Amino acid sequence: MTGLTAIDVSGALGLAYWAETSIKLGVALIVIPTAALLLGYLFLLKMMAFMQSRLGPQDVGPYGTLQLIADAVKFLQKEDIHPATADRRVFRAAPVVVLASSFLLFVVLPTGPDAVVENLDTGIFYAMAVSSLSVLGVLMAGWASANKYALLGGLRAAGQLIAYELPLILAVMGVVIQADSLNLQEIVRAQAEGEIFGFGLIGNPFILTQFIGFLIFMISAQAELTQTPFDMPVAETELVGGFHVEYTGFRFLLFFMAEVATAFAFSALATVMFLGGWWIPGFDFDAPALNVLGPVVMLIKILVVAFIIFWIRFTYPRLREDQLQKFAWKVLIPLSLANIVVTGIFKVVL
Template identity: 45%
Template sequence: MDTLYVIAITLIKTAVYFGLLMLHVAYATYAERKVIGHIQLRLGPMVVGPHGILQPVADIIKLIFKEDIIPSTVDRRIFTVAPLISLTAALSTFAVIPVSEGWVISDVNVGILYVLGIAGIGTYGIIFAGWSSNSKYAFLGGLRSAAQMISYEVALAMSLVGVILMAESFNLTEIVNKQAQYPMGMFLLPQIIGYFVFVVAMLAETNRVPFDLPEAETELVAGYFVEYSGIRFSLFYLAEYLAMFCMSALATICFWGGWTVPPLLVEIFPFIGIIPGVVWFLLKVYFHMFLFFWLRGTLPRYRYDQLMSIGWKVLIPLALINIVITSIIKYYT
């Protein structure tokens, strides 16, 4: 009975998480279009519902009923499974993401390693899509994604080593609890170099501006998913926004104290302590999501050689410097 109870609770948690994630992704697309619209001095979606609030619903209906075209020259099996690989990898990362104390599907001891490992698998879906499409544009997009992953996955992982050293744990819940012991309630200031490296690397890891080279509309039309349409195209779109939420949640947990409130802030404003931790967690995640939107509306795309140079010549050396400094401070304190 205990085993059945655990399985039932896990399934319920998974269903709730999945439903909330889908809702967040749907309205993240709406929020992005609104934010970029205002940056460009226009209104964004305004037609479907008050202030376009039902635009995500209209988009979902359109994509579901749109014709799913599969070109005759593609490798059909790989072409079909590629978007599922990216989506499954993006969804699987949330199994270990705690949104509040005890609010996690699986609280494993190697949470950071799990997220980094599973997130890297999503790139295989992009590579398979580029190769199987039998298109020069898609193939170039897939190759770019492979090279980009090799470059920035290293920097992303190394940026978190300082956090692991300070928390003395790979467990994401333990990392949050360790930060609560500091007056500021977060690792942001002592790990400011690591945070900078993480933010830049997460933009490249999720193929977002200014590192959206695998898509690059100006030279590759749409890159790796140029031959996709209908529901298969929407799966890639869904995987991208899920990856953005995953990286935002990881930044919140590792650098911004997760669901906790800085003790110093609670002493000054005691009423803040009654706000549920999940609210603080979501506010911090929304801040990082806004950062994605803001950068898309303001920065141009880097050239490919610049992308690779930043990864190998700037981010990795900075991450190494951060590890050395953190190790020295940790040893002598």
């Protein structure tokens, strides 16, 4: 590879390790609330309003653009209440664990040939591993709240996330087999330098050859986000909000930020693995210009994928718990295993 890694660039600028780490941390800390605000405003407020023939927020800022910031200020002003019988240490740590899981996902997401916080050789393995940490935070919140609805929500979430983690990972395996790498940059390169029946103008976006894997990944991501039709852990009509029913103020805000930021991160992973990531047809893979243009292209693709996620959320009714589990174990997992077998056969034959 001729492109420099993020560490090479910082080393060339003469930055110390602490300065390099501080810059990376600062970028990630900026990206998460920005992603939450962007998706929250575009989809939770405006798109849902238009789909339901409403205007959405209009008064706070131009066209309601500052509504979420106003809501954040409101949450920060609210009293941080702890249930009298709650385990306070675990109760306080739970939303931090959930948000940390989202935060760690952004570490390996590439947005250009050099624009990546850490270009790990096992990037996709790392992403799948840290995305599972949110289960611990949800269980902590449900158990520590000392509330039967919160506990039921936490147990439902754990069962759901474990069930849908399997097809999520199996869907990724098809991409790994086809790209011959666990490195997210190399997965983008495989799509950029690939060909479709000898035609290589647009590369070979894996959504064409791994459409079944893409479909399984999107369904599993929807369940991992506990969004409709997989929102059993937070079902208001049954559990009054589920595992975060006892949370107020900024701790509830952390749960909201984690949910929307994780939706952004999963959309970014789908973009990297199935839509060619940040690469633009006609450009050399290591072209320096892609460090500027790549993030813009990446953002557009992420918004398209996120639109699909939130569109499903606003369209379909909630599944029953038994339907949810049967769909994962009897449909998605066998289908993802079949996709791996077919991908392996074509990889060997071709």
